[in-house]
Amino acid sequence: MTTNDFSTARPTPRHDLESSSAATVSAGPGPGPAPADLLRRLRARGAGDPVTHVERVPARAGVPAPWPSWAPAELRAAFARRGVVAPWQHQARAATLAYEGEHVVVATGTASGKSLAYQLPALATLLADPRATVLYLAPTKALAADQLRAVSALELEGVRPACYDGDTPRAEREWIRRHSRFVLTNPDMLHHGILPGHAQWSGFLRRLAYVVIDECHTYRGVFGSHVAHVLRRLRRQCARFGATPVFVLASATSGDPATAAGRLTGLPVTAVTEDASPRGGVTFALWEPPLLPPDSGGAPPQASGDGSSPAAPPQASGEHDDLRQVRRSALRETADLLADTVAEGVRTLAFVRSRKGAEVVAANARRSLDDAVPGLGGRVAAYRGGYLREERRELERALLHGDLLGLASTNALELGVDLVGLDAVLICGYPGTRASLWQQAGRAGRSGQEALAVLVARDDPLDTYLVHHPEAIFGAPVEATVLDPANRYVLAPQLACAAFEAPLTPADLALFGDGAKEAVDELVTAGALRQRPTGWYWRHRERPEVDLRGEGGAPVCVVESATGRLLGTVDGSSSHFLLHPGAVYLHQGVSYVVDDLDLADGCALVHVEEPDWSTHARDVTDLSVVSVRSYVDAGPVGMFLGEVDVTSQVVSYQRRRIATGEVIDTRPLDLPTRELRTVAVWFTLSPQSLALAGVQPADVPGALHAAEHAAIGLLPLMATCDRWDIGGLSTAVHPDTEAPTVFVYDGHPGGAGFAERAYGTASAWLRATRDAIAECGCETGCPSCVQSPKCGNGNNPLSKPDAIQVLDVVLANLPD
Ligand SMILES: [Zn+2]
Numbered sequence: 001m002t003t004n005d006f007s008t009a010r011p012t013p014r015h016d017l018e019s020s021s022a023a024t025v026s027a028g029p030g031p032g033p034a035p036a037d038l039l040r041r042l043r044a045r046g047a048g049d050p051v052t053h054v055e056r057v058p059a060r061a062g063v064p065a066p067w068p069s070w071a072p073a074e075l076r077a078a079f080a081r082r083g084v085v086a087p088w089q090h091q092a093r094a095a096t097l098a099y100e101g102e103h104v105v106v107a108t109g110t111a112s113g114k115s116l117a118y119q120l121p122a123l124a125t126l127l128a129d130p131r132a133t134v135l136y137l138a139p140t141k142a143l144a145a146d147q148l149r150a151v152s153a154l155e156l157e158g159v160r161p162a163c164y165d166g167d168t169p170r171a172e173r174e175w176i177r178r179h180s181r182f183v184l185t186n187p188d189m190l191h192h193g194i195l196p197g198h199a200q201w202s203g204f205l206r207r208l209a210y211v212v213i214d215e216c217h218t219y220r221g222v223f224g225s226h227v228a229h230v231l232r233r234l235r236r237q238c239a240r241f242g243a244t245p246v247f248v249l250a251s252a253t254s255g256d257p258a259t260a261a262g263r264l265t266g267l268p269v270t271a272v273t274e275d276a277s278p279r280g281g282v283t284f285a286l287w288e289p290p291l292l293p294p295d296s297g298g299a300p301p302q303a304s305g306d307g308s309s310p311a312a313p314p315q316a317s318g319e320h321d322d323l324r325q326v327r328r329s330a331l332r333e334t335a336d337l338l339a340d341t342v343a344e345g346v347r348t349l350a351f352v353r354s355r356k357g358a359e360v361v362a363a364n365a366r367r368s369l370d371d372a373v374p375g376l377g378g379r380v381a382a383y384r385g386g387y388l389r390e391e392r393r394e395l396e397r398a399l400l401h402g403d404l405l406g407l408a409s410t411n412a413l414e415l416g417v418d419l420v421g422l423d424a425v426l427i428c429g430y431p432g433t434r435a436s437l438w439q440q441a442g443r444a445g446r447s448g449q450e451a452l453a454v455l456v457a458r459d460d461p462l463d464t465y466l467v468h469h470p471e472a473i474f475g476a477p478v479e480a481t482v483l484d485p486a487n488r489y490v491l492a493p494q495l496a497c498a499a500f501e502a503p504l505t506p507a508d509l510a511l512f513g514d515g516a517k518e519a520v521d522e523l524v525t526a527g528a529l530r531q532r533p534t535g536w537y538w539r540h541r542e543r544p545e546v547d548l549r550g551e552g553g554a555p556v557c558v559v560e561s562a563t564g565r566l567l568g569t570v571d572g573s574s575s576h577f578l579l580h581p582g583a584v585y586l587h588q589g590v591s592y593v594v595d596d597l598d599l600a601d602g603c604a605l606v607h608v609e610e611p612d613w614s615t616h617a618r619d620v621t622d623l624s625v626v627s628v629r630s631y632v633d634a635g636p637v638g639m640f641l642g643e644v645d646v647t648s649q650v651v652s653y654q655r656r657r658i659a660t661g662e663v664i665d666t667r668p669l670d671l672p673t674r675e676l677r678t679v680a681v682w683f684t685l686s687p688q689s690l691a692l693a694g695v696q697p698a699d700v701p702g703a704l705h706a707a708e709h710a711a712i713g714l715l716p717l718m719a720t721c722d723r724w725d726i727g728g729l730s731t732a733v734h735p736d737t738e739a740p741t742v743f744v745y746d747g748h749p750g751g752a753g754f755a756e757r758a759y760g761t762a763s764a765w766l767r768a769t770r771d772a773i774a775e776c777g778c779e780t781g782c783p784s785c786v787q788s789p790k791c792g793n794g795n796n797p798l799s800k801p802d803a804i805q806v807l808d809v810v811l812a813n814l815p816d
């Protein structure tokens with residue numbers, strides 16, 4: 001899948017320094033209503049009070065620091081010309097650590113000026129040593145292009161910054177390799193281009209002083225595990241040329257960033273986490289849309305997959321995970337809030353999970369504004385990936401200046417870093433992690449002025465839990481970024497790439513970590529490597545084909561039938577979910593419908609069509625235990641971590657109306673089964689302990705099933721995943737455990753670290769699961785607690801009260 005690229009000119013010059021400073025304040029219009037007053041009017045609108053909690057996030061004064069003594073006058077002057085008078089304390093501290101040769105990660109909030117923390121030591125070194133070089137990595141080409149403009153604008157002689165990515169013309173590439181001393185690229189280009197071509201890069205790599213890894217929290221799960229090995233391959237090539245670069249990483253606030261950065265780079269990393277940049281105060285409201293009258297809902301639940309689908313992304317799931325429209329849709333609620341804030345003259349950014357959802361929110365808000373005051377709707381727009389970068393920059397500029405008052409957008413990475421200092425931010429549905437929640441909320445609040453942030457809950461267990469447990473948002477540290485470089489489905493192909501670049505030696509195996517020797521032996525057995533006295537050699541002429549963003553299986557090409565144009569590729573493992581006949585497939589904001597999926601040719605034919613429904617594939621699942629890695633024997637309860645084989649088949653899909661979530665129909669599919677070897681966490685209970693807790697034998701399946709659904713829904717509280725990354729299976733007696741069992745597994749070949757994290761935090765995870773079920777106001781289970789949007793058994797059987805009993809038995813026996 002492609003990433004967005006909006007690389008060149010932008011209207012405001014100071015994006016690089018990100019400081020929540022006068023630049024955006026002076027650009028905007030005058031102050032709107034105070035957030036507390038605004039919130040009072042918003043919540044007084046309907047019948048009951050939808051606000052479950054209001055948190056006041058206080059303003060913070062910035063703590064400036066003097067320029068480090070080592071920073072050359074020329075560089076200070078260059079920053080001063082760009083409006084930076086002095087660094088904030090965290091910038092100065094991280095910069096000095098890096099300058100002194102320590103690997104460092106700076107993990108602070110949105111717009112806290114992380115880029116200065118790496119620009120300062122990197123550029124100081126380039127000025128002091130005319131031969132030194134710097135490699136900068138960003139997860140998207142767009143961010144690299146932003147950073148290129150920032151560094152270029154400093155106009156430092158001899159640095160010659162340049163982007164080197166898939167779009168770089170061939171003619172320029174050689175010049176960049178020879179002459180640029182600040183090369184900006186992405187992990188994919190490092191993997192596909194720079195490392196395999198290391199001979200051409202030897203001069204650059206030999207003199208490499210710094211490796212900058214921006215937005216490093218985006219390297220999580222399987223993709224993060226791949227990137228971890230690409231960085232080890234980079235370190236190996238540098239070492240061959242005698243270079244030992246310092247790594248400087250920038251991260252959104254995340255739990256334990258030093259450990260995550262250490263896993264990513266394989267190096268000891270010091271974290272700088274105290275944010276010393278100034279911030280305006282924010283009034284943060286948690287908002288639960290009201291329950292609808294009983295008969296106004298959509299259709300009843302239909303047959304479905306059981307949460308086992310690997311990596312069906314949010315675009316496929318749409319905004320309507322709910323099976324019954326128990327509460328008013330978060331999209332409609334957000335649209336109304338957007339219309340109300342715009343009517344008050346408040347500059348508002350609404351975050352919506354899908355592009356289609358963002359357009360629905362913008363369209364509804366426009367309509368109600370035009371009904372109120374004809375023409376007012378024109379001050380609301382949607383912002384999506386399909387626009388050209390110039391169009392998007394223009395939308396950002398219009399919003400910052402107040403020409404536009406409301407913008408509905410997808411995720412934060414698509415937005416320019418300039419777009420901060422807004423008066424209100426609406427977040428439609430929990431974005432999956434506290435880290436992203438704070439990133440999105442961080443767009444609100446200018447220095448010296450109060451702003452409003454509202455999280456609108458979707459009808460889903462995690463969202464519902466959070467709006468009723470504000471301490472889980474405001475009192476908890478943000479999640480750890482989870483990745484697992486030891487995943488052998490990642491390790492083996494990465495070792496093949498490394499061997500292609502230069503034969504592997506025993507010393508290299510230590511660099512690649514646990515399991516490297518076994519993986520090399522497997523590659524020898526498979527005929528990919530040959531062992532010689534001097535090491536392991538790649539046996540083929542061609543390079544190994546490894547896709548960093550792939551999830552296993554050959555990718556499937558998406559081709560527009562009418563033109564033969566290749567739109568993109570989808571991972572083999574997701575193709576059954578996303579590209580089945582009849583699927584609505586979104587690409588760069590344009591909607592297509594799949595006519596045919598040819599699995600033999602690895603090709604899906606599509607045509608442009610924008611129906612007013614979304615599609616949701618369902619599967620059925622079988623699971624067997626391969627091995628147990630670790631377990632806790634807790635009397636009648638057992639908790640396990642191990643490898644499992646999951647067999648699944650996509651059997652049908654639902655069509656649901658985008659605007660309401662109403663199920664139109666369910667259509668059968670004829671697709672083959674697929675196998676997944678992955679990592680699972682599971683728990684067992686003795687039948688006696690369940691009987692003692694009052695769970696009747698007939699209710700055991702429903703109890704386990706309900707507990708499984710809620711446990712999957714709550715796991716994102718513990719790890720940076722969403723429920724689409726995870727699958728589950730429950731049974732009153734499983735042949736491999738011979739006991740009532742609930743399995744929760746990673747939906748990625750070889751595992752992604754999520755089940756491992758669940759095992760490590762089992763009691764906290766299951767405690768939150770238990771509380772979420774117990775505290776839900778429904779009687780027999782609803783999408784906010786035990787129903788799952790992708791259940792293979794039509795959410796049947798489910799027993800909400802017995803699920804609480806099951807979890808109580810587990811928690812009573814499991815050590816903390
Ligand atoms: Zn409920």
Ligand SMILES: [Zn+2]
Pocket residue numbers: 305306307705709788790791792793795
């Ligand atoms: Zn289910």
